[in-house]
Amino acid sequence: MTENIYRLPHQIVYYETDPTGKLSLGKLVDLMMLASYAQGKAVGMPEEKLNAQGQGWVITQHLLSVTRLPRRDEKVVIETKATAYNRYFCYRDFWLRDEQGEVLAKMHTAFVLLDLKTRKITRITSDVIAPFGPEPLRSIERLASPKRLAKVELAKDYRVRYFDIDSNHHVNNVHYIEWMLDVLDKDFLMEHEPVALNIKYEHELNYGQTCTSKVELLRSKDELTTLHEIYMADGTLSCSAQVTWR
Amino acid sequence: MTENIYRLPHQIVYYETDPTGKLSLGKLVDLMMLASYAQGKAVGMPEEKLNAQGQGWVITQHLLSVTRLPRRDEKVVIETKATAYNRYFCYRDFWLRDEQGEVLAKMHTAFVLLDLKTRKITRITSDVIAPFGPEPLRSIERLASPKRLAKVELAKDYRVRYFDIDSNHHVNNVHYIEWMLDVLDKDFLMEHEPVALNIKYEHELNYGQTCTSKVELLRSKDELTTLHEIYMADGTLSCSAQVTWR
Numbered sequence: 031m032t033e034n035i036y037r038l039p040h041q042i043v044y045y046e047t048d049p050t051g052k053l054s055l056g057k058l059v060d061l062m063m064l065a066s067y068a069q070g071k072a073v074g075m076p077e078e079k080l081n082a083q084g085q086g087w088v089i090t091q092h093l094l095s096v097t098r099l100p101r102r103d104e105k106v107v108i109e110t111k112a113t114a115y116n117r118y119f120c121y122r123d124f125w126l127r128d129e130q131g132e133v134l135a136k137m138h139t140a141f142v143l144l145d146l147k148t149r150k151i152t153r154i155t156s157d158v159i160a161p162f163g164p165e166p167l168r169s170i171e172r173l174a175s176p177k178r179l180a181k182v183e184l185a186k187d188y189r190v191r192y193f194d195i196d197s198n199h200h201v202n203n204v205h206y207i208e209w210m211l212d213v214l215d216k217d218f219l220m221e222h223e224p225v226a227l228n229i230k231y232e233h234e235l236n237y238g239q240t241c242t243s244k245v246e247l248l249r250s251k252d253e254l255t256t257l258h259e260i261y262m263a264d265g266t267l268s269c270s271a272q273v274t275w276r
Numbered sequence: 277m278t279e280n281i282y283r284l285p286h287q288i289v290y291y292e293t294d295p296t297g298k299l300s301l302g303k304l305v306d307l308m309m310l311a312s313y314a315q316g317k318a319v320g321m322p323e324e325k326l327n328a329q330g331q332g333w334v335i336t337q338h339l340l341s342v343t344r345l346p347r348r349d350e351k352v353v354i355e356t357k358a359t360a361y362n363r364y365f366c367y368r369d370f371w372l373r374d375e376q377g378e379v380l381a382k383m384h385t386a387f388v389l390l391d392l393k394t395r396k397i398t399r400i401t402s403d404v405i406a407p408f409g410p411e412p413l414r415s416i417e418r419l420a421s422p423k424r425l426a427k428v429e430l431a432k433d434y435r436v437r438y439f440d441i442d443s444n445h446h447v448n449n450v451h452y453i454e455w456m457l458d459v460l461d462k463d464f465l466m467e468h469e470p471v472a473l474n475i476k477y478e479h480e481l482n483y484g485q486t487c488t489s490k491v492e493l494l495r496s497k498d499e500l501t502t503l504h505e506i507y508m509a510d511g512t513l514s515c516s517a518q519v520t521w522r
Binding site: 043044045047048049050051054056060063064067071102103191192193195196197199202204208211212214215216219237238 | 289290291293294295296297300302306309310313317348349437438439441442443445448450454457458460461462465483484
């Protein structure tokens with residue numbers, strides 16, 4: 031445990047796959063979050079304990095890169111490690127490996143600690159973070175933001191449904207990814223594979239609210255990128271992302 | 277293996293729970309289907325083999341009863357057994373048990389075998405069904421149909437999204453359950469627990485199609501029942517259900 035890496039074995043099941051038969055991007059992030067939650071339990075700082083003291087981790091950004099998405103029935107291991115933290119941010123790395131240990135995907139995630147009553151960011155204290163063993167940082171990591179849309183090519187509306195919210199009454203962060211990708215049509219999604227995702231969460235949506243998911247496609251000689259923005263009904267930006275495809 | 281029951285251990289994870297912190301009805305059915313799929317692999321008649329010979333199992337009806345829905349992190353076992361079959365139907369039972377072996381939920385499901393090319397029901401041959409060991413029946417089971425709506429009290433529209441379809445390009449049967457329940461509002465769903473579900477599948481929806489999910493509430497002295505119907509845009513009934521609550 032000196033390296034502080036937590037390992038979660040998993041076998042991909044049919045409802046984690048998309049029409050291409052491969053693990054969907056949203057479910058990949060779900061599995062990674064599961065490893066992070068399991069580590070909390072393993073080190074004696076589970077989410078329930080944090081919630082009981084009026085706090086909760088909230089994701090502000092994911093930077094994901096994908097080499098290959100596993101298929102139904104494939105056995106994988108999800109690894110995670112809290113790498114570093116400063117006063118307000120905790121950084122965590124994730125790896126998805128196949129049975130041979132090859133890295134299939136990597137993710138770097140920034141979390142903040144929320145005061146559940148005031149819904150404001152609160153300072154990360156050592157009792158909360160020390161069990162995970164990350165390095166203290168004086169600085170804040172400068173993570174590139176997703177590029178913003180210059181024009182909207184496709185847009186669809188989504189309403190936050192009952193089953194989109196979890197026991198903390200939050201919309202699971204993975205639904206934003208699905209709302210972003212669903213706007214691209216089936217042919218596009220069947221014919222392209224995501225290579226990288228940079229997603230930044232700005233304002234949380236709540237049950238019953240509607241949002242508009244907008245897309246712009248950028249095609250260059252050797253790269254295909256889609257830019258995504260989700261807006262709340264009042265025009266507030268909820269979430270933005272940039273996806274690279276092959 | 278003489279009893280032909282397949283057992284799948286599972287631990288409930290956070291994204292299988294709903295805002296009440298308990299396993300959602302849709303995810304419960306997903307887990308049961310997983311046990312059925314795993315049994316196919318275990319007895320040498322996996323879905324992939326069936327698909328390769330141009331056939332696939334399709335659900336026509338679920339009859340589910342629930343004693344208690346397990347919570348996040350709870351360890352459970354899903355059991356399944358193909359109980360009986362006739363020329364056109366196969367019947368399968370499912371049990372969800374807690375760690376002490378107590379039954380938390382039971383389900384009886386009717387399947388038909390589809391010719392994937394013609395999309396028509398095809399006769400169940402013994403090579404397909406014998407590995408599961410069900411009893412041959414001469415008759416067809418008479419399963420009660422869900423009661424039909426007399427008036428529509430609530431209705432919402434849903435569009436089949438990319439991530440609602442699986443690698444067979446079908447809408448996972450569980451999404452119909454979510455479209456039915458989501459129409460009831462959050463307060464209702466937070467304050468009531470499902471005791472029984474009878475759901476009958478009539479016409480499959482495809483990617484991009486929209487449907488309308490309609491509900492009627494029936495309150496009697498000692499029972500609360502909701503009736504559900506999902507209609508395709510052209511007015512065809514796609515699915516109907518009856519849910520009893522406590």
